[in-house]
Amino acid sequence: QQPVQSPQAVILREGEDAVINCSSSKALYSVHWYRQKHGEAPVFLMILLKGGEQKGHEKISASFNEKKQQSSLYLTASQLSYSGTYFCGVKGSQGGKLIFGQGTELSVKP
Amino acid sequence: GAVVSQHPSWVICKSGTSVKIECRSLDFQATTMFWYRQFPKQSLMLMATSNEGSKATYEQGVEKDKFLINHASLTLSTLTVTSAHPEDSSFYICSATGTSGRSYNEQFFGPGTRLTVL
Numbered sequence: 001q002q003p004v005q006s007p008q009a010v011i012l013r014e015g016e017d018a019v020i021n022c023s024s025s026k027a028l029y030s031v032h033w034y035r036q037k038h039g040e041a042p043v044f045l046m047i048l049l050k051g052g053e054q055k056g057h058e059k060i061s062a063s064f065n066e067k068k069q070q071s072s073l074y075l076t077a078s079q080l081s082y083s084g085t086y087f088c089g090v091k092g093s094q095g096g097k098l099i100f101g102q103g104t105e106l107s108v109k110p
Numbered sequence: 111g112a113v114v115s116q117h118p119s120w121v122i123c124k125s126g127t128s129v130k131i132e133c134r135s136l137d138f139q140a141t142t143m144f145w146y147r148q149f150p151k152q153s154l155m156l157m158a159t160s161n162e163g164s165k166a167t168y169e170q171g172v173e174k175d176k177f178l179i180n181h182a183s184l185t186l187s188t189l190t191v192t193s194a195h196p197e198d199s200s201f202y203i204c205s206a207t208g209t210s211g212r213s214y215n216e217q218f219f220g221p222g223t224r225l226t227v228l
Contacts, residue, residue, distance in 0.1 A: 002153070030215060041203055041222040042154070047215060087153065089217070097144060098205070098217050100154045 001025055003090045005101035012078045012108045020073040020104045022088030031064050031071040032089040032098060035082075042087060045073075075106070083108045112138055114206050116220035123194055124228055131189045131223045133204030139184040140206035144217065145177075148201040160187055194227045201225075 034042035048064035089098040146154040160166040160181035178190040
């Protein structure tokens with residue numbers, strides 16, 4: 001079952017922060033975050049495994065609440081290069097299939 | 111490490127012809143490969159999952175006789191779109207997982223193939 005992302009779209013000014021949420025109705029083994037630019041394949045950002053961890057990569061970090069079956073992606077001090085569509089993908093088990101949310105379109109303006 | 115390539119990167123064909131897309135894992139053994147399709151401004155929709163040496167498992171609504179998947183080796187999977195029609199025009203992306211290291215949990219994506227059927 002497809003996870004639900006929110007918001008569907010967000011517009012930011014350079015330097016502003018944003019949070020993208022991903023929610024599943026089923027128990028999760030892992031959450032994967034990707035960014036996709038128009039016409040290109042998705043680019044891997046990070047993976048979070050069950051255990052309620054939080055990860056960070058420069059100014060982009062994410063959390064995974066296993067009990068709530070939710071993950072959030074945090075973008076701080078956004079840059080123009082952050083623009084794109086962000087997808088969360090979820091797996092119910094280690095060897096399971098990765099099912100993507102509907103995406104969140106992020107636009108960062110100067 | 112963990113690079114997945116796809117060929118061709120784009121293809122234009124006439125309605126009724128068949129098109130083969132290759133997906134290769136370049137530096138790891140891909141025990142499982144996945145094929146996704148993405149229409150403009152939509153999410154990636156899983157079409158099928160294939161394990162090396164086994165028949166592919168198709169998602170509901172995906173015609174297995176139209177989208178032939180072969181995963182003959184641990185580094186190569188192919189998707190053949192048979193008797194392609196304009197509605198099959200889409201962005202097809204493969205991904206792969208392995209059995210060790212990063213490939214154990216992560217899923218590595220190819221660059222995608224844009225299919226246009228005239």
